[in-house]
Amino acid sequence: MVDAHRTFVIVGGGLAGSKAAEALRAEGFTGRVILIGDERDHPYERPPLSKGYLAGSDERESVFVHEPAWYAGADIELHLGQTVVRLDRAGKSVELGDGTRLHYDKLLLATGAEPRRLDIPGTSLASVHHLRRLAHADRLRGRLTALGQENGHLVIAGAGWIGLEVAAAAREYGAEVTVVEAEPAPLHSVLGPEMGMLFADLHREHGVRFHFGARLSEITGADGMVQSVRTDDGDEHPAHDVLAAIGAAPRSALAEAAGLDLAEGTGGVAVDSALRTSDPDVYAAGDVAALRETPWGGPLRVEHWANALNSGPAAARSMLGRDVVYDRVPYFFSDQYDVGLEYSGWAPPGSYDQVVCRGDVAKREFIAFWLRDNRVLAGLNVNVWDVTGAVQDLIRSGRPVGRDALADPDVPLADLAGGGN
C-alpha cells in the first residue's frame, strides 16, 4: 500500500531513472514514486543500439530494463511520452508539457544527454542520422540493410565509441564506410594516440576508410537525399547516409533554468559525492550529473552505462537519507567485430606520462595501463577477461608500480595493488 504523504519524483526514464525507482522500492520506500520520461518506450538500455540491436543479432525485447508489467507491480507511477518543462524549486513541483503540476518531496534529475548536432549546411537532409534512441536505431538499421544491398556509402562524423561501433555494424551489413575525425586517431580524447591507432588498424582490416585531421564542412544532396560530404581540408567523399557521432551534451537545461549549479567545463548538473545538487531536495544521476570532486580530480561527468546503473540507485539511497559516498572508478565497455574491451579509470591525453602494456598487443589480447608518476590512472583490457576488479583496485590503491612488473603477465595485478599474499 502506497503512503501518499511522501512523493519522490524522477525526471528521466532511462537506465539511471528506472534503476533509481527500483532501488527506492528495494530499500523499502513506501511513498509515491513517479517516473517521468519523454520517450514513449519503456526505459531501455542504449549500448545495444550501436551493437547487437543495430547489427540485427539482439531482439528488441532484450533492451528493456524491466518488463512493462513490472512498473505497476512495484507501484511506480510511470508517465511516458511526457516532458518535464519546468522545475519550481520554491514550490517543490515539476510541470509537464500538458500543464500538469506534480509535487515532490525529493526529486531526482536523470535526464541523460543528447547527441551534439553538426552545424554545417545539409544537416536537415533526410539521410543524416543521430543515434541515441531506439527509434534512431530502428531507422539506421533499415538504412544499413539497404546500403549493404546496394553497395551504398555511409560517412560517419566522429571516431568515438559510437562512431566506431556503428562502423563495425555497417561493415557487417556490407556498407562502404568512411569515418571523418578531426583528431589524428580514433578515440583520441579518451585513449590518446598510442592506443587509438590500434583501433584504426582494426577497422582498416575490416575495410573502413579513415580521414583524420578534418571535419565535415558540408553535406550535399538533392531531393532530400545525401549525395556526398565535403571536409574542411577540401576533400569530398561519396555518401548516401551520414551519421553524426560527435559526442553528446548533458540535458541540464531544466536544472539550469531552475538555478541549480552546473559543474564548470562539463555542462552537467553539479553534485557532491552523495549525488545531491546545490538544492538539498534535488539529486542528479547518470549522464547528466557531474561530480564536483572525485579521487581522480574533477569535476567529472561520466557518460557510461555502468555509471547510470550504479549512480541511479546510489542517488535513491541518498534521497532516503542513507549515507552515500559515490566514488566508483569510471568503467566502460565496447564490442567491435571480434574485439571486446573494458576501460576503467580516467586518463585523457595530458593527464598521463606513459602507457604500459602486458600481453600480446599484435594479437589484440592485452591490458594497457596509463600511468602518471608510476601510478596507474586507467586500464584497458582487450579480449582479456575477469581482470576489471584487479585493474580498478590498482587504480584505487594509488601505489607506485614498476614498469617491468606491470608489463609482466606472471606478476599478479593483485600483488601490485598491495592485495597479494
Ligand SMILES: Cc1cc2nc3c(=O)[nH]c(=O)nc-3n(C[C@H](O)[C@H](O)[C@H](O)COP(=O)(O)OP(=O)(O)OC[C@H]3O[C@@H](n4cnc5c(N)ncnc54)[C@H](O)[C@@H]3O)c2cc1C
Ligand atoms: C548508441 C549508444 C551506445 C552506447 N554504448 C555504450 C557502451 O557500450 N558502454 C557504455 O558504458 N555506455 C554506452 N553508452 C552510454 C550509456 O548508454 C549512457 O551512459 C546511459 O544511457 C545513460 O543513462 P541515463 O539514464 O543517465 O540517460 P539516458 O539513457 O539518456 O536517459 C535519460 C532519459 O530522460 C529523458 N528526458 C530527458 N529530459 C527529460 C525531460 N525534461 N522530461 C522527461 N524526460 C526527459 C530522455 O529522453 C531519456 O529517455 C551508449 C550510449 C548510446 C547512445
